[in-house]
Amino acid sequence: MSRALTCVLVANRGEIARRVFATARAMGLRTVAVHSDADAGAPFVAEADVAVRLPGNTPAETYLRADLVVAAALRAGADCVHPGYGFLSENADFARAVQDAGLVFVGPDPDAVEAMGSKLAAKELMARAGVPVLPSVDATGLSGDTLEKAAGEVGWPLLVKASFGGGGRGMRTVRGPEELAEAVEGAGREAASAFGDGTVFLERLIERPRHVEVQVFGDRHGHTVALFERECSIQRRHQKVVEEAPSPAVGPELRQRLQDAAVAAARAIGYVGAGTVEFLLDEGGEFWFLEMNTRLQVEHPVTEAVTGLDLVRLQFDVAAGRPLPPGAVSPTLSGAAIEVRLYAEDPARDWLPQSGRLAGFALAADAEFRTPPGPGIRLDSGFRAGDDVGVHYDPMLAKVVAWAPDRTSAALALAGALARARLHGVTTNRDLLVRVLRSEAFLAGETDTGFLDRHGLDVLATPLVDDAGRRVHAVVAALAGAALRRAAAPVLAGLPSGWRNNPTVPQTTAFDAGTVRYRLHRGGVTADVDGEPVDLAVLGTAVTGPGRVRLVVEAGGLRGTHEVHVDGDRSWVDGPDGATAFTELPRFPEPSAAVAPGSLTAGMPGAVTRVAVAEGDEVRAGQLVLVLEAMKMEHPVVAPADGVVTSLHADVGAQVETGAVLAVVTPTAPESGGDRGAS
Structure with missing residues (x-):
């Protein structure tokens, strides 16, 4: 019996809330957001028809409060709740609370969520269903010799994993007994903080496998289908960074075996809705059940791209009691899609998360949340220029997706879009993503969970702009700052700043990356950075807006356009070879207390x-x-x-x-x- 859904509350934030709203609006549903105080000005809140405040900032105070979320849904007149991913999306008690309030939960039945909520219990259930699983043991309450004995039964090396959770949180790699106790304690602490449950278990570690998952969907009319596989092997800290469909390692025969196992897993718990069955795949084509995510995945857009299906629309249809459409029951696979997760983090500093204001945020994308996407680039983001990247939530800025008829074309198109992006204000992993996508190993399909370690951050995290290019960028930044100051002059604003009819003392701009000295004269410009000459010619300068300058520069015989964005003491230079950020140092720094050595x-x-x-x-x-x-x-x-x-x-x-x-x-x-x- 189908039921018309008219108003949805999305129990989530950021990019996934905006994504669900996009489909909900297309289906004619009224949309409701919930938000923490930190998110009050976020784009997803503004895009909702109505929004309800959840007082506080941390997840524990806000998005993990099932009682507040259900009360918000009732107050706003919602008749269904979409959980998104993370937070309460795999919490069976929340799903029951939604249903007990007379609302539709846009997800699987609570019993199915519960069955897969504990990774330990899920592994036992899958083993009974004939799905291959890895050796594991519950580490709850174990310590000392008992813990080491349990680890020995699992086998070294091993992983400590949160039983309730995902996204790499509450997970540690352990290669010897001396690391075990600290790993179990740390993983339990992190799991308790992120998921509200500190249960962890030990699992045999498969060295450098591929991480391959199968999208499954079930309805209440007897259909349980697999919508092909995704590969998510390139990871940092056990969290996915690059995802693609189909996997370059999976052919027709292996694909069928993976899909059969995934469907068996779903049917074992009578699964209804969108879910993902994750596997580890070795070089010989053997695979083992990893976990089942009873929700929409972060990387669902790549499946949408290769199938032409809107997975969120399918979720709403199934939740309303309608059967899966023919296109989902008998799906077709077309082309290749690759998604990258753009993070505010510094890969060169052990992936240190970054916070701050996004002074500029623009990618070469022609549409946001296109469903289904066609050829080209899709951008799913929870941020816009001017937004603050806070410290309370995951530092993912956006998912950027490319679809093309073949994998190589998709990879190169995505790399190009990222390289041309304008990302100002915080350090990101953009340059690393571009290097990964353009690497010979990636283009050859040689991907596994050890990809980043094997190729090394000393190579992959290297800025796209080399040392010579950075010196050119530094001079360009100095000239742009001078142009902006000159443009604001009350007289002779068109005269270049520092221009002299006769040779004189050069102008100086000190950046954190070096001191630029330049002199403008009849013959053009002469410049150096920390005494090293920089040979360039400025062919054109134009102030294009507040804090923005475009310079056409010829350096090393190559002519290119550089866009400069100046915001206070920060300058960002976007050139043909990549981007560089500079901080201008004060001419007369204020005295400050020195930080003690050590x-x-x-x-x-x-x-x-x-x-x-x-x-x-x-x-x-x-x-x-x-x-x-x-x-x-x-x-x-x-x-x-x-x-x-x-x-x-x-x-x-x-x-x-x-x-x-x-x-x-x-x-x-x-x-x-x-x-x-x-x-």
């Missing part, structure tokens, strides 16, 4: 969740001092050298800002090299 400072705002040392303790280089939690991830702070903890400024629960001194480790004086023999 100080360990916070790389981002966050909360101290653990302090592992006390003042006076001796520590070794690399030893854990404390743990800082930010953007839903734990970040260990370790001793930079052997020494003594002479000062400790952080307690558990303390909130700290970027640059705050957390502790001071005074290095141990080197021992004398004299004769130590007995007299």
Whole structure:
């Protein structure tokens, strides 16, 4: 019996809330957002027909409060709730609470969510259904010799994994007994913070497998179908970074085996709605059940791209009691699609999350949330220029998707769109994504979960702009700043700043990346960066808007256009070869207190969740001092050298800002090299 749905509350935020709203509007549904205080000005809130405030900032105060979300749905007159992904999307109690309130849960039945909610219980269920599984054991309450014995039964190396959760949170790789206790404790802490349950288990680690998953869909009319596979092998910290459909490693015979196993898994729990069955795949074509996600996946757009199906629309149809359409019951696979996750993070600094204001945010995309997407680029994002990237949530800025008739064309189109993007204000993983997509190994389909480690961040995280290019960019940034200052002059605004009829002292601009000296004269411009000459000719300069300058420059015999965005003391240069950011240093810096040698400072705002040392303790280089939690991830702070903890400024629960001194480790004086023999 079908039921007309007229108003949906999306129990989520950011990009996925906007994505669901896009389809809901196309179907004529009224849309309701819930939002934390930190998200009050976010685009998803503005796009909803109505919004309900959830007081507070952290997930535990807001998006994880099932009672507040259900109350918001009732107050707004919603008749259904879409959970998105993350937060409460795989919480059986929430699904029941939605149904008990007389609302439709746009997802599977609570019993199915519960059956797959615990990865441990799910593995046992899959084994009974004949789906291959890896050895594992519950680590809850285990310690000391008991924990080591359990690990020995699983086999080394192994993973510590959160039983309730995903996205790489609450997961640790362990290669020996000496690492085990800390990994179990840390994973449990992180899982409790992210998912509200600290249960963890041990699982055999398969070295460098492919991560392949199958999209499944079920309805209440007897259909359980597989919509082909996605490969999500390229990961950092066990979290996906690049996803694609179909997998370059999967042919027709293996695809059928994977789909048969996925359908068997779904049918074992009477699954209804959108779900994903994840597998680990080795080089020989053998695979093992990893987990089942009883929700829409982050990477669902690549399946939409190759099937032409709107998966969110299918979710609404199934939730309303309608059967899957013929296009989903007998799907066809067309072309190739690749998605990358654009994060506010610094890969070169151990993937350190970034926060701050997005001064500029524009990608070469022709539409947002196109469903289904056609040839070209699709952008799914929760941010716009001017938004703040906060510290309370995941640092993903956007998903960027390319579809093309073949995989290589999709990869190169996506790399080009990313390279041309205007991303100003925070450090991102954009350059790494471009290098991955253009690498010979990726284009050859040689992808597995060890891809980033194997090819190395020393190569993949290298900026697209080389040293010579950065020097050109520095000069361009200095000239752009001068052009903006000159454009605001009350007289002779068209005269270049610093121009002289006769040779004179050069103009100087000091950036964090080097000091630029330049002189404008009848013959053009002469310039150097930290004394190294930069040979370039400026062929045109135009102020195109507030803080924006376009310069046409010829350097090394190559002519190209550079767009410069100046915002306060920050400048971003986007050129043909990539982008560079600069911070202009003050001419007369204010005196400030020096940070004591050996100080360990916070790389981002966050909360101290653990302090592992006390003042006076001796520590070794690399030893854990404390743990800082930010953007839903734990970040260990370790001793930079052997020494003594002479000062400790952080307690558990303390909130700290970027640059705050957390502790001071005074290095141990080197021992004398004299004769130590007995007299």
